[in-house]
Amino acid sequence: MKTARVAYSGAIHAAQPTDDGRLRLPDGRVVEEHAVVWLPPVDAGTIVALGLNYADHVKELSRELVVAPNDEPLVFLKGPGTLLGHRGATRRPAGLAFMHYECELAVVIGRTARHVKRSNAMEHVAGYAVCNDYAFRDYLENWYRPNLRVKNRDGATVLGPWLVDAADVPRPHALGLRTYVNGQLTQQGNTADMIHDIPALIAYLSAFMTLSAGDVILTGTPEGVVNVNVGDEVATEIDGIGRLVNTIVGDEAFGRARQPDA
Amino acid sequence: MDFALPVPPYRLSGVVYATLLNDPAQVRDLGDRAYEAPYKEPPVAPVLGLKPRNTIVSNDAAIVVPPGVEHLAMGPSLGIVIGRPACRVAAAEARDVIAGFVVVNDISIPVPSHYRPAVRFRARDGFCPISSDFATWDALPGPPDSLRVAVQIDGHLVHAGSTSGRTRGVCKLLADVTEFMTLQPGDVLLLGGPAAAPVAGPGSHVRIEIEGVGALQNRYVAAEATA
Numbered sequence: 001m002k003t004a005r006v007a008y009s010g011a012i013h014a015a016q017p018t019d020d021g022r023l024r025l026p027d028g029r030v031v032e033e034h035a036v037v038w039l040p041p042v043d044a045g046t047i048v049a050l051g052l053n054y055a056d057h058v059k060e061l062s063r064e065l066v067v068a069p070n071d072e073p074l075v076f077l078k079g080p081g082t083l084l085g086h087r088g089a090t091r092r093p094a095g096l097a098f099m100h101y102e103c104e105l106a107v108v109i110g111r112t113a114r115h116v117k118r119s120n121a122m123e124h125v126a127g128y129a130v131c132n133d134y135a136f137r138d139y140l141e142n143w144y145r146p147n148l149r150v151k152n153r154d155g156a157t158v159l160g161p162w163l164v165d166a167a168d169v170p171r172p173h174a175l176g177l178r179t180y181v182n183g184q185l186t187q188q189g190n191t192a193d194m195i196h197d198i199p200a201l202i203a204y205l206s207a208f209m210t211l212s213a214g215d216v217i218l219t220g221t222p223e224g225v226v227n228v229n230v231g232d233e234v235a236t237e238i239d240g241i242g243r244l245v246n247t248i249v250g251d252e253a254f255g256r257a258r259q260p261d262a
Numbered sequence: 263m264d265f266a267l268p269v270p271p272y273r274l275s276g277v278v279y280a281t282l283l284n285d286p287a288q289v290r291d292l293g294d295r296a297y298e299a300p301y302k303e304p305p306v307a308p309v310l311g312l313k314p315r316n317t318i319v320s321n322d323a324a325i326v327v328p329p330g331v332e333h334l335a336m337g338p339s340l341g342i343v344i345g346r347p348a349c350r351v352a353a354a355e356a357r358d359v360i361a362g363f364v365v366v367n368d369i370s371i372p373v374p375s376h377y378r379p380a381v382r383f384r385a386r387d388g389f390c391p392i393s394s395d396f397a398t399w400d401a402l403p404g405p406p407d408s409l410r411v412a413v414q415i416d417g418h419l420v421h422a423g424s425t426s427g428r429t430r431g432v433c434k435l436l437a438d439v440t441e442f443m444t445l446q447p448g449d450v451l452l453l454g455g456p457a458a459a460p461v462a463g464p465g466s467h468v469r470i471e472i473e474g475v476g477a478l479q480n481r482y483v484a485a486e487a488t489a
Contacts (some may be wrong), residue, residue, distance in 0.1 A: 048381075067438065076379040079312055081443055081445075107354070123387055142300050143376050146379075148310040209387060212315070
């Protein structure tokens with residue numbers, strides 16, 4: 001089952017897709033998908049993100065960097081203000097040189113996980129969503145890197161459109177990921193190429209922190225990250241999970257005066 | 263989790279952002295290392311981390327020292343409780359978005375490097391106790407950047423410091439953080455602990471007092487005791 005969370009006609013609803021591409025609300029109404037405001041599909045608790053979790057992306061960032069499965073995962077945390085729903089707008093600050101998307105498989109935890117073994121880790125997964133976790137690389141500093149100014153900006157972690165039940169995703173480590181900027185394919189990968197797979201991540205994290213239902217693990221991105229500009233439409237998609245659309249807007253849309261070009 | 267406040271928004275949201283290396287001595291103590299790889303230069307923007315919901319516990323909670331760890335680093339900090347949505351707040355207007363202050367301990371396993379987010383060292387269960395004591399700005403005996411901080415371990419004074427002398431004081435910190443991320447009512451932003459913070463091991467009782475705000479006390483137990 002796929003479930004979205006949408007705002008429609010003055011209230012927030014769970015919504016399911018119909019066969020003809022519309023949305024069915026629990027109260028019986030069937031509405032066009034453009035008639036609703038799409039919210040992140042889960043009321044997320046702790047958001048854990050992975051850096052450098054695809055070998056090809058590691059190579060893309062640095063020739064010298066080598067990450068192996070027996071290395072400790074590079075994890076960082078994100079706050080709730082960074083989440084944004086399907087078809088939302090993300091602000092690109094004026095004067096920035098490099099802002100890029102990251103198409104990622106989001107894993108939503110379904111029940112409390114503490115000291116979970118790899119062998120039964122997948123029992124703790126409620127479902128999956130597509131995530132586009134933007135990075136604003138100009139702000140990168142080497143203290144607790146990636147620092148929050150790069151990875152925890154308002155509305156820069158797009159999540160959705162659906163939460164897809166784990167039962168409907170029998171092979172989460174065999175899914176193609178793709179990103180299109182204005183319809184052009186720019187990023188391609190497969191969840192088979194994760195350095196630390198989902199059970200490894202749940203085992204690693206739950207060994208030192210209790211994960212609870214609603215916590216989200218963003219499992220990293222493959223190679224192919226390119227700069228995006230104001231006006232671009234960025235679509236991130238994962239086989240069987242969904243296609244998540246986001247638009248880049250400028251400072252003016254957020255009431256910020258245009259900065260003089262540096 | 264019961265973190266009621268006597269003023270709006272009447273409760274904490276559970277979102278806690280920690281400020282790290284906000285005591286200039288913490289970077290100064292690194293000496294030339296702050297200019298060498300992997301850091302290359304001292305921090306420019308505020309250095310921040312998150313204390314996720316599994317870390318948040320109340321006054322009097324027992325805090326588990328993980329197996330194989332001798333002692334934990336204490337991070338006695340002023341917690342700034344947000345009262346109104348705070349986006350692009352000017353330092354001169356920061357007071358208007360602050361509901362008040364709490365006492366927080368940003369606990370960590372002593373971190374060997376400041377290069378990576380160190381989640382395994384900083385985000386363990388119980389590593390962010392928050393006082394039930396709370397004070398509004400008006401109730402403080404002075405500005406929030408000039409409050410005495412005292413840490414007692416087993417009744418002995420082990421740290422006598424102050425909230426003063428930070429790289430960014432309360433208002434400047436709020437201004438620089440809300441430039442790129444909005445804080446919501448009930449969120450807590452930590453001013454950050456001092457360079458010379460004490461450590462505590464299993465069996466210790468730690469009491470942190472911030473002048474005019476209140477006290478936070480917790481005991482530290484070995485992992486086996488709660489297994």
